[in-house]
Amino acid sequence: MIDRRLPSISAWVDAYRDALIPVLPGTLADLHQFRDIEERTGSVDAHTLSEAFSHDPLMTLDVLKRVARHCRSSGAEPPETLVGAIVMLGIGPFFRAYEQPVSILDWLHEHPAATSGLLKVITRGRRASRFAVNFALRRQDEDALIIQEAALLHDFAEMLMWCHAPALMQQVSDQLNADHRLRSKDVQQDVLGISLDDLAIQLMQQWSLPPLLIECTDDRLAHHPRIRTTTLAVRLARHSQHGWDDPHAQAAWPDDIADVAALINLSKDATWRLIQDIDG
Structure with a gap:
């Protein structure tokens, strides 16, 4: 945790560039549910995931940030929406990327x-x-x-x-x-x-x-x-x-x-x- 003001905006940017982004508890539950469905039936698609997670700005931000990093390294244009980001990432890689997300309740329990x-x-x-x-x-x-x-x-x-x-x-x-x-x-x-x-x-x-x-x-x-x-x-x-x-x-x-x-x-x-x- 950061308990005192940092000396400049550059210092704040450095502090948050790779900072963990926790998600809402409901997002955590939905991730477990959709992962189970995907493992059993292989029927989960990007639109379903986007509809489920678009209410969570922290999850939305983390997905966009993660995909933009891949786009930057490959020279591709980053997708502008959550559903586009999930499509670009792929369903399997998406679930692998979020195997152990952190809930805000756990992160801020103190x-x-x-x-x-x-x-x-x-x-x-x-x-x-x-x-x-x-x-x-x-x-x-x-x-x-x-x-x-x-x-x-x-x-x-x-x-x-x-x-x-x-x-x-x-x-x-x-x-x-x-x-x-x-x-x-x-x-x-x-x-x-x-x-x-x-x-x-x-x-x-x-x-x-x-x-x-x-x-x-x-x-x-x-x-x-x-x-x-x-x-x-x-x-x-x-x-x-x-x-x-x-x-x-x-x-x-x-x-x-x-x-x-x-x-x-x-x-x-x-x-x-x-x-x-x-x-x-």
Whole structure:
């Protein structure tokens, strides 16, 4: 575990370049089940595995990272989606690669507060991914699945921090909970010495993840409709993570709804109804 801030963003990138990525307990159970089915019948395919694991951003990230490493060494283009990565890896090699995955519950058994913090970020990411894919489909964006995946993975650096630097992330969380007026990036800079968004971009580049996925996760490119879809979905999920009646959500609601309405070309009232349906 990392218990003190590192001296630079390069040091953080080095720390996470090959760090273990634990997975959700449900992913562990599904892996055992599908491995048994594959050994008995040989009927498991990439789409089945992708549907089972696409809810787990940590597993999704690890598969994309693993396959991108192989692509880099062979000069091939990395696949942009989880299902494409599993197809490229192959069913047999996939199961061999994940013979002994680690559950977040085992990894963080001495840090229950970190487990809770991590699960909150994952829940937020899932909500963002649902918003993102629905907004993308409303726009008839052909990259809707990549946008959905980008929203799910958007805060992966925060997830990795909870896994490997739980005490530091608890400091960040405590400060933000004590004063909702604080900006996350300012607190991250104060406690960690870096912005987690900057760390995420540098790690994705270091891992040679697909350029389109990196672009969809880069808030600095938010002028592009595809990236803006991801950014607004993440923003909406973050502002409403404590419920729509939370004062923070109430304060952000008018701007969020107006921006989403402009993106998907709906009225504000229709946009609000759509968001409630998605989040229902």
